[in-house]
Amino acid sequence: MLYQSEAVVLDQDDLGENDKLATIFTRQEGLVRAVVKGARRPRSKLRGLTQPLTHGVFQIYRGRNLDRVTQVAVKNGFPGIVENYEKMIYARYLVELLTSVLPEKERHPALFDFFLTVLGCLQDKHDPWVVVRWAELGILKLAGFAPSFSQCVECGSQLQEPPVYFSLRDGGGLCGSCVSAAPATSASPENQIRTYGELIRVSPGALRTLEILSAPVTGWGHVSCPNITARGQVRSEINRISRKYISFVLDKRLKSASLVESIEDET
Ligand SMILES: [Zn+2]
Incomplete structure (x- = not known):
């Protein structure tokens, strides 16, 4: 047929x-x-x-x-990506992420539309870093993993006041009160790790950026490219969270991740 x-x-x-x-x-x-x-x-x-x-x-x-x-x-043919070494490395990485989360022959028009939008943004935007971090979160969200950066995954309160943590296992932000209230003889890191898995401290700047990059958008096929900037410390913090979270979710390291990391860590 x-x-x-x-x-x-x-x-x-x-x-x-x-x-x-x-x-x-x-x-x-x-x-x-x-x-x-x-x-x-x-x-x-x-x-x-x-x-x-x-x-x-x-x-x-x-x-x-x-x-x-x-x-x-x-x-x-997305020539603006194919003819650009750095953008092509990012595109290959996103392809590997996509094929790791989506089983063969499973129809997913929303993810298809989002992926095409991502390719368009990657081609047109000057800062591929923003596009790629946004694309990772969108692909994960549409595949059923939805890290939350606006509310505490434990108590539901708005995440504003530092300290805020990211729990890999719970896939989202945790407020300082929940972390320090982790049942324990004292709020020792060992007991918190037992309760929440590995925790990564998130600065207010990184939290705000992650919240924008992961904002729920209706109609993923018609979303526009992310229009924010992030520099220095915020970038490296978000790199660390996204690398650890993706490895945790997929239970493996993507083959193309080291090439992406080598570009990101040298800039
Ligand atoms: Zn909380």
Whole structure:
């Protein structure tokens, strides 16, 4: 059976002598691995269309094991990302995060629309750091993990007054009173860790930025790019929280994370 879907190519591998195996994020069917027959032949009409980040309308034949791409009407190739080393590293990282949280063939149009918006923002915005931290939180949120930075995950109070902590295990901010009230003989770190898992102290600046980056937005497909700046200490604090939280949630370290970290830590 043939179906048609808007889709974006996430990854590709050589297959046999002349073909490609592409991982495609389709709006209609979710993540699909599909063979692109003849994609490596010099005169094939499908040549070049399996490049990562190629966005278009794909015609796909549903096979018994693997699907097969039969035609592509290209809309965009995101040249502003593909031709920029740093943005491409970020894009590959977001692709790895996306494919780690979304099972194959699980339809998720909201995540598809959000991911396309993210690619547009990554292409257009000068500061990829803001786009990527916002994209991580959005992808996690749409996949069912929703870290809260506005209210304490334990007592529900607004997180304003320092000290505020982030609990990896509870996936959100904790107010100082809840942390110091952790049942214990004293408020010793060991007892708090037993109650809340590993805690990371969050400064007011980082908390405010995280709250903006993770703000609930209706209609994820129509969100606009984040328009904030963050510098120095706030950036490194947020890097630390997001790296630890993502490793915790996925229970693994993303392969592309070290490359991202090397760019972020040198600036
Ligand atoms: Zn609390």
